[in-house]
């Protein structure tokens with residue numbers, strides 16, 4: 001007789017419990033409704049002899065209904081032979097006809113006097129005495145021992161099933177945690193990148209790369225098509241990560257057609273049967289395509305799409321969910337970025353209008369604030385300040401003379417020398433400026449620049465006669481840029497100096513009026529942008545005043 005292998009997709013007994021029963025010397029087998037026992041581990045010759053016997057198989061078959069009830073009690077199937085059912089489920093349940101279940105075989109002393117065993121030996125032409133001698137008498141139990149062992153096995157089985165269940169739950173939880181970690185980690189990275197000073201192009205480029213790597217796609221693309229949502233330069237752009245099987249142009253064309261196809265029903269989906277989509281070269285992208293629409297409000301403005309997992313697995317619902325979450329994050333970021341750009345544009349426009357109106361009080365200083373802002377930013381950059389600080393010092397440059405609003409125009413525009421009293425009025429403009437900015441929280445960091453741009457390195461400036469590095473760096477930078485522009489352009493009281501004369505004067509005043517370290521850096525600046533700006537201001541102010549620089553005069557000569 002041959003024994004078939006367990007056909008059940010799930011084991012009838014866990015490895016852990018099987019090993020424990022074997023170590024206790026208990027024979028275990030799988031049994032079905034046909035009464036045949038299939039050993040789950042080694043069995044002794046006597047045990048094998050018994051379970052192969054047709055009479056034994058027949059009696060087990062007759063007891064199947066009792067065994068399959070899984071009552072937890074031992075079932076006496078032959079004189080001296082007991083089967084203890086060990087159901088796979090935690091709770092008792094009836095095993096159906098086609099299922100297998102695990103049983104433990106227990107033996108009592110009746111086995112020695114069993115006529116069935118004697119008959120079996122005759123049939124098999126075995127020597128009865130020798131056969132009985134091979135039975136381990138110590139393993140034979142009493143009836144009460146069988147009952148106690150059946151109970152113990154039942155508890156052991158219950159504990160084992162409970163343990164397996166918890167291990168499974170732990171593994172499931174670990175897997176979910178790992179997936180959640182990846183999702184959270186990606187979202188955290190993207191959130192960190194969602195700073196307002198991060199450009200949308202950089203953000204989308206990085207997001208595309210991160211997503212491709214986390215999801216594990218061979219390639220991934222992000223495409224933006226809609227030009228009606230105020231996305232500016234982003235409209236029509238495409239971002240790629242990984243190894244796309246087609247050129248960027250081809251990918252872009254395919255993407256545009258796909259977006260049109262999903263426009264009526266934009267939802268995250270994995271497309272198959274790509275040949276039915278009637279898009280040229282679509283099937284070259286892969287067998288299955290993950291599509292994630294980018295939606296703002298109710299409008300579709302783009303799409304993330306990609307194909308082929310690097311580990312050749314299927315694109316799962318978790319992958320889709322992750323991409324979908326990211327698409328929502330991207331939409332929010334883009335919406336905020338556009339709003340920020342609008343606000344920033346409005347802010348800078350207002351700022352330029354304000355500074356122009358200040359400069360307009362004195363026609364000789366037309367464009368002065370913008371030029372000071374530009375030179376200050378270049379010098380701040382040369383100092384090694386970060387981009388954000390350089391942007392802030394540009395704004396401080398635009399506003400450095402905002403306090404002149406409080407100085408009478410007759411004094412500001414007075415040709416010739418000022419009286420002491422008039423100069424005292426002029427000297428108030430840094431403090432007036434600081435007071436104006438004091439109530440605007442977003443501009444508090446600019447106040448030192450505005451307040452101290454007329455202080456001198458040697459302590460002979462105003463308003464506080466600070467000296468050296470006690471003067472805020474913004475103030476020192478703005479002061480140098482201010483003096484440079486003042487000397488380089490016409491004033492009511494003198495003509496512009498030639499560029500070389502301006503440079504010589506700045507060098508001469510290094511260590512007295514100006515911070516010598518800043519002067520060294522200043523001398524290395526490229527002044528072409530400054531002169532270009534002067535030309536722009538001249539062109540916009542033609543016919544109003546003689547803005548000119550000594551440099552331009554000398555250059556043209």
Ligand SMILES: [Fe+2]
Nearest residue numbers: 400401453454
């Ligand atoms: Fe000033």
